[in-house]
Amino acid sequence: MEILVCMSVVPDTTTKITFSDNNKTFNKTGVQYIINPYCELALSKAIELSEKHNANVTVIHVGGNQNDPIIRKALAMGAHQAIRVDAEPKDGQFVAREIAEYAKTKSFDLILSGRESIDFNSGMVGNLVAAYLDLEHANVVTELDVDDNNLICIRDIDGGREKLAIKMPASASAQKDLIEPKIPNMRGIMQARTKPLHVIAPSVAENVGNIQNYELPKGKQEVKLFDTDEVANLIDVLKNDKKLF
Amino acid sequence: MSILVFAESQNNKFKKSTFEAISYAKDLATLLDLECIVTCPAETENLEILSQYGADKIITHQSDELRIFTPTRYAEMIYKTAAAHTCKHVIISQTYAGKAIAPIVAAKLNYAIVTGIIDFPTQEEELVVTKTVFSNKAYAKVHLPKENLVMTIVPNSYELKQQKGQGSIVNHTFTSSSHVLTKSIEIMKSKGKVPLTEAEIVVSAGRGLKGAENWSMIEELADLLGAATACSKPVSDMEWRPHSEHVGQTGITIKPDLYIAIGISGAIQHLAGVGSSKNIVVINTDKEAPFFKAADYGIVGDAFEVVPKMIEALKNSQS
Ligand SMILES: Cc1cc2nc3c(=O)[nH]c(=O)nc-3n(C[C@H](O)[C@H](O)[C@H](O)COP(=O)(O)OP(=O)(O)OC[C@H]3O[C@@H](n4cnc5c(N)ncnc54)[C@H](O)[C@@H]3O)c2cc1C
Ligand SMILES: Nc1ncnc2c1ncn2[C@@H]1O[C@H](COP(=O)(O)O)[C@@H](O)[C@H]1O
Numbered sequence: 001m002e003i004l005v006c007m008s009v010v011p012d013t014t015t016k017i018t019f020s021d022n023n024k025t026f027n028k029t030g031v032q033y034i035i036n037p038y039c040e041l042a043l044s045k046a047i048e049l050s051e052k053h054n055a056n057v058t059v060i061h062v063g064g065n066q067n068d069p070i071i072r073k074a075l076a077m078g079a080h081q082a083i084r085v086d087a088e089p090k091d092g093q094f095v096a097r098e099i100a101e102y103a104k105t106k107s108f109d110l111i112l113s114g115r116e117s118i119d120f121n122s123g124m125v126g127n128l129v130a131a132y133l134d135l136e137h138a139n140v141v142t143e144l145d146v147d148d149n150n151l152i153c154i155r156d157i158d159g160g161r162e163k164l165a166i167k168m169p170a171s172a173s174a175q176k177d178l179i180e181p182k183i184p185n186m187r188g189i190m191q192a193r194t195k196p197l198h199v200i201a202p203s204v205a206e207n208v209g210n211i212q213n214y215e216l217p218k219g220k221q222e223v224k225l226f227d228t229d230e231v232a233n234l235i236d237v238l239k240n241d242k243k244l245f
Numbered sequence: 246m247s248i249l250v251f252a253e254s255q256n257n258k259f260k261k262s263t264f265e266a267i268s269y270a271k272d273l274a275t276l277l278d279l280e281c282i283v284t285c286p287a288e289t290e291n292l293e294i295l296s297q298y299g300a301d302k303i304i305t306h307q308s309d310e311l312r313i314f315t316p317t318r319y320a321e322m323i324y325k326t327a328a329a330h331t332c333k334h335v336i337i338s339q340t341y342a343g344k345a346i347a348p349i350v351a352a353k354l355n356y357a358i359v360t361g362i363i364d365f366p367t368q369e370e371e372l373v374v375t376k377t378v379f380s381n382k383a384y385a386k387v388h389l390p391k392e393n394l395v396m397t398i399v400p401n402s403y404e405l406k407q408q409k410g411q412g413s414i415v416n417h418t419f420t421s422s423s424h425v426l427t428k429s430i431e432i433m434k435s436k437g438k439v440p441l442t443e444a445e446i447v448v449s450a451g452r453g454l455k456g457a458e459n460w461s462m463i464e465e466l467a468d469l470l471g472a473a474t475a476c477s478k479p480v481s482d483m484e485w486r487p488h489s490e491h492v493g494q495t496g497i498t499i500k501p502d503l504y505i506a507i508g509i510s511g512a513i514q515h516l517a518g519v520g521s522s523k524n525i526v527v528i529n530t531d532k533e534a535p536f537f538k539a540a541d542y543g544i545v546g547d548a549f550e551v552v553p554k555m556i557e558a559l560k561n562s563q564s
Binding site for chain 1: 255260340342345348351361380382388430431433434489496503513514526541542543545550562
């Protein structure tokens with residue numbers, strides 16, 4: 001079985017977000033970059049499947065060479081090889097087209113991605129890759145296994161969860177709870193140095209961003225405090241002034 | 246030319262987020278001088294209500310294939326309708342279903358897609374909308390292409406607007422041109438009375454509650470308010486509450502009208518999921534808790550004293 005994992009690289013979750021150049025550019029100085037947490041789950045799941053079903057795991061990332069050390073981390077976790085499409089991605093459709101173009105040249109049984117990247121929160125790349133390849137895609141999966149050419153998974157739906165089976169080749173994107181993220185061990189880290197990391201040129205797609213500038217949330221007004229014996233007043237404000245219920 | 250909106254329903258009833266999406270589409274249609282078309286499977290009850298929110302035309306699709314929600318089938322219904330009626334804009338609410346469908350529609354129509362939209366476009370030389378980025382820690386202003394565009398709108402971002410309209414209803418039969426390879430095995434409904442992602446009021450509690458056994462007062466408060474319940478990450482990690490209630494950067498993102506946070510410190514990762522709630526009430530023993538900086542109203546006090554008082558005050562105000 002061949003598994004492809006789409007991986008994005010994002011600022012660490014504790015990063016203080018600031019912008020420069022008239023709020024047009026995200027300030028990368030001093031920012032620690034990590035594997036996108038949802039991709040970490042997808043990757044950990046792929047590695048678990050590879051141990052269980054003897055699969056081969058390829059990681060693909062669309063990005064610049066500054067991310068190579070982070071791709072090595074994915075290899076240290078247990079991926080067998082990595083592909084980097086050498087381009088600074090500006091939009092999700094570009095990324096998805098590049099991944100789909102690569103995937104067309106191979107035959108993957110399963111394509112895994114994260115539910116969203118925590119930087120731009122687009123939540124589209126995994127779905128788009130599947131659509132470009134005419135595969136069925138399960139969004140936001142919290143459980144996943146492979147059984148007899150079927151992908152069996154549980155996904156979040158509005159108001160609950162759904163268990164479903166998809167004939168492979170198929171695609172899915174990871175939601176929290178899918179698996180405990182794997183932590184690379186010393187042996188993995190040593191092996192990662194010699195695992196193949198192929199750099200390929202972008203093939204076709206147009207890469208144009210549409211972001212004009214950024215804004216930070218406006219500071220809230222000072223909180224209005226109520227004393228513990230004024231609880232009824234608070235309820236009154238919420239109910240009668242703000243009409244919230 | 247027209248704008249197309251997908252009308253999503255649950256248990257055969259349209260969702261509030263659907264009415265928001267139609268209100269949005271109708272206003273955009275008016276701005277761009279287009280017709281507002283709404284599409285959905287034929288089974289749904291009360292189709293007329295769609296015109297009250299601005300549907301000029303309602304195109305329903307009769308098909309057994311649409312009885313169970315499958316993203317590829319629903320997407321096909323939408324992109325075929327868009328193609329048949331030259332809809333250069335497609336608007337979809339950003340629910341779980343919407344997130345699954347919208348990229349497929351964009352890929353098949355070869356349209357651009359902008360997700361996470363939280364406001365109506367401002368008009369400069371181009372249309373510009375706001376989208377959340379960095380998990381609600383910032384916003385981006387995004388240029389919209391003039392046409393050939395799929396937009397997903399975050400629920401609870403746009404006012405409902407009632408219109409006088411009398412939209413015509415046209416019924417089509419739908420047959421999928423492909424085999425669907427997805428089989429739904431089981432649907433497990435979540436236990437809460439109000440689904441968290443759709444709730445207008447959310448009562449949430451954290452580690453300050455000390456143990457799973459103390460949640461009955463949280464549930465009682467939520468019941469009185471018709472609210473959904475949520476929790477912080479450690480609470481679901483310790484299995485005091487189910488994972489489906491975990492909100493924050495690694496959990497669910499919500500934007501209710503009212504978020505009541507009880508015994509939650511307000512860590513940056515927690516705020517990432519709830520910080521854009523319209524009104525935030527914080528109850529915490531520690532007046533230095535970071536959550537107070539993100540709150541509109543607060544009580545510095547012990548949850549075990551304050552929550553029962555809230556319950557009592559609510560009961561008094563309702564009787
Ligand atoms: C990568 C990463 C992702 C994360 N993602 C999330 C996420 O998605 N969601 C999330 O919630 N967290 C997340 N976290 C964890 C987050 O950093 C905090 O640790 C967590 O939110 C704290 O939960 P808490 O506020 O319930 O607990 P605590 O921080 O322990 O706070 C408990 C609060 O209760 C107050 N308190 C104590 N007793 C009482 C009482 N009797 N009455 C009233 N108040 C009382 C205390 O003063 C304190 O402020 C993440 C962390 C990391 C590193
Ligand atoms: N630059 C990228 N390279 C590879 N995969 C990506 C990239 N960006 C996004 N993805 C994948 O798509 C998922 C959703 O990302 P997004 O659509 O950016 O929110 C991520 O979790 C990744 O699996």
